């Protein structure tokens with residue numbers, strides 16, 4: 001009989017789990033997330049960037065106009081739905097379009113230019129899940145909006161590289177750069193590319209056949225073997241780049257040399273989004289290449305206008321946190337764990353439990369990370385738990401200790417213990433832990 005037909009019988013519960021391609025960020029993962037966020041925040045702030053957070057959902061048009069209808073992201077990968085007000089909404093697949101929408105909406109053009117913003121947020125793409133490719137992933141991004149100069153592009157690349165250095169993974173990546181031209185020279189090049197491919201469609205993969213007239217530049221970085229062979233033979237953009245774009249690119253390379261940043265020129269690098277103009281760059285895994293790029297970016301001088309604002313040049317970069325963490329694990333990089341506890345408080349009897357509540361607060365106010373097993377009965381069970389928490393010290397309070405006004409301080413490693421007057425125990429613990437190891441909390445410091 002089916003579960004439905006028998007109201008007495010509980011339905012067989014199927015196992016609930018995270019959606020395909022999405023992950024829980026567990027406490028151990030969060031230590032890495034926190035570390036990366038701190039590095040990004042620190043480096044971005046040093047360069048005058050301020051943090052922005054845009055909604056996780058935007059009107060679908062924000063991405064259609066910005067990223068482009070013909071791109072894989074908009075065409076195939078967006079989480080789009082109609083909300084109860086009959087509006088088409090999309091979970092953001094990338095960060096830049098939302099930031100530019102915000103720049104226009106909040107009149108940031110009136111602020112001193114360029115406006116430098118950074119974000120650290122989750123993004124969503126309905127992609128085929130595989131190693132390093134998920135349907136929900138985190139990116140940090142940095143954007144300089146409002147000015148054009150190759151020195152700004154160099155600064156963005158430098159900042160991205162410095163962040164990788166701080167994370168201990170810069171040596172794993174090679175910086176690939178290209179300049180895909182301005183609308184003028186690129187239009188001419190696109191026409192030539194299409195002409196080259198016409199008549200060769202049957203040698204292209206299905207994807208590229210579809211992209212040929214919509215987004216021909218993407219044919220250059222297709223991974224399919226036949227497409228790669230054709231891309232080698234295709235006309236090179238260098239022959240079409242206008243003098244202004246040539247000068248811009250030459251200057252960028254000069255600035256990168258000045259900053260001693262190594263890079264490789266890759267004429268086939270185009271990036272997946274329509275909004276790029278001029279400079280494009282990616283940080284490629286030295287062993288796996290583009291498959292495992294950690295981040296990429298470029299100049300998007302036409303995006304603000306595409307989205308309804310005044311023409312405003314801009315340049316930016318975004319990198320994936322999960323991929324960064326994957327590389328940090330591979331390199332055996334450890335991040336400081338701030339979650340380790342200092343003190344476990346064990347108690348027995350109602351009076352002791354009451355005292356413990358205050359004691360726990362006093363310890364925490366002083367920066368000592370402390371837990372108590374207030375729901376556990378026996379002292380044995382509590383001490384077992386203290387062992388599991390791997391705390392260096394346990395404070396023990398039973399009926400006798402309450403009566404005598406003391407707390408027993410137990411060194412867990414040595415198995416030695418001694419009584420300390422209740423009023424002195426917090427400072428005694430500070431001495432044992434060391435002032436420098438306390439987890440000091442100052443709301444002022446945490447405000448931002």
Ligand code: AMP
Nearest residue numbers: 132133134137293294295296319320323
């Ligand atoms: P993109 O702008 O698409 O090149 O993305 C920039 C970076 O975000 C990539 O280099 C990856 O590190 C990360 N990223 C993009 N898509 C995904 C994904 N589906 N899963 C995990 N990370 C991603």
